[in-house]
Amino acid sequence: MESPAQLVILAGLVIGLVYGAVGLLSGFCLMSSMRGWLAEGDGRLVRSYALAVAVAIAASQFLAANGMVDLGKSIYLQSTFSAPVLFFGGLLFGYGMVLSNGCGSRALVLLGRGNLRSFVVVVVLAVAAQMTLKGLIAPARIALVQTSQTTVSANSLPTLLATLGLGEAFSRVLSAAAIVIALILFAFAHPAFRRSPGQIAAGTIVGLLVAGGWYVTGYLGADDFNPVPVTSLTFIAPIADSLQYAMLSTGLTLNFGIATVAGVFAGSLVTALTTSRFHLEGYSSPRHMLRSAGGAALMGIGGVMAFGCSIGLGLTGMSTLALGSFIAVAGILLGTAAGLRGALRVQPLAVA
Numbered sequence: 001m002e003s004p005a006q007l008v009i010l011a012g013l014v015i016g017l018v019y020g021a022v023g024l025l026s027g028f029c030l031m032s033s034m035r036g037w038l039a040e041g042d043g044r045l046v047r048s049y050a051l052a053v054a055v056a057i058a059a060s061q062f063l064a065a066n067g068m069v070d071l072g073k074s075i076y077l078q079s080t081f082s083a084p085v086l087f088f089g090g091l092l093f094g095y096g097m098v099l100s101n102g103c104g105s106r107a108l109v110l111l112g113r114g115n116l117r118s119f120v121v122v123v124v125l126a127v128a129a130q131m132t133l134k135g136l137i138a139p140a141r142i143a144l145v146q147t148s149q150t151t152v153s154a155n156s157l158p159t160l161l162a163t164l165g166l167g168e169a170f171s172r173v174l175s176a177a178a179i180v181i182a183l184i185l186f187a188f189a190h191p192a193f194r195r196s197p198g199q200i201a202a203g204t205i206v207g208l209l210v211a212g213g214w215y216v217t218g219y220l221g222a223d224d225f226n227p228v229p230v231t232s233l234t235f236i237a238p239i240a241d242s243l244q245y246a247m248l249s250t251g252l253t254l255n256f257g258i259a260t261v262a263g264v265f266a267g268s269l270v271t272a273l274t275t276s277r278f279h280l281e282g283y284s285s286p287r288h289m290l291r292s293a294g295g296a297a298l299m300g301i302g303g304v305m306a307f308g309c310s311i312g313l314g315l316t317g318m319s320t321l322a323l324g325s326f327i328a329v330a331g332i333l334l335g336t337a338a339g340l341r342g343a344l345r346v347q348p349l350a351v352a
Helices: 004-026 030-038 044-065 083-099 104-112 116-133 138-148 157-162 168-188 197-220 236-247 256-274 286-306 312-319 323-340
Strands: none
Touching: 004 104, 004 197, 004 256, 030 044, 030 083, 030 323, 044 168, 044 197, 044 312, 083 138, 083 286, 083 323, 104 116, 104 236, 104 256, 104 286, 116 138, 116 236, 116 286, 138 286, 157 168, 157 323, 197 256, 197 312, 236 256, 236 286, 286 323, 312 323
């Protein structure tokens, strides 16, 4: 019989496989969603993302309300955090995402399809994230956090509502229902999205994968003797850990995040090969490579500062209704919007 830790790793691999396949077939990506909505007038992908957030919140809060997972053990629901660092990290990540033409999870999906640009993005992101977590940039990050962090009595939307005199259970239902209903109305108000069953399915599946990650690590992985971190889909630290594990596996252990990263790549690769989508791609110029690598570095640094990425915060963090996640996601959205429109817009590369 497999131990809880082994079950978590196996489940992480399966969740990654499904995400990789869905990501390749649907194009699920926050940056692509924002670009389609703001620059091209196509709102289907952003509605798919909104539906995924709604499903993730509804399913995750259901698990928490029924005692199947303690979301309070996640990194998102901390009583002490630095709002300025979370927001600034989100800004860096969002702008870097535009420079690299996709987030870390999207890079893994495209790498499985044969996109060699994504290999550079994944490696640079991993190195920059590790430098910010434990390396040369770590002391500066820690100093910034220590000088700007605050301790709050309410670290999530439900607990904030509970301070107004509402019961804890009612506050959870009210806050989750309000956001979920608003997001679903936003998604299905768009006629083109209603006529896109593939995008509807993608949003629903990805949202359920987030809840699945919570269930796996928070319930199946519950072990008093060998507990595993309570987490779900996220890609900044796991990509960094995956690179370190690939280089120095001796003395290191597999975890949910590393298994998920491997699963995403494998799921995309298998799907690409079986659907004739696999083809090798590279950079068009040295400038293209420099821009892409620079964006990856910003994503690695910003993602660590913000505690996640467009998936780790935009879906997983938001599913906890943590106030810190709202702050960081606001930074990601603003940074992405700045890269797509306005004075700081990332200009298209000239075609030789």
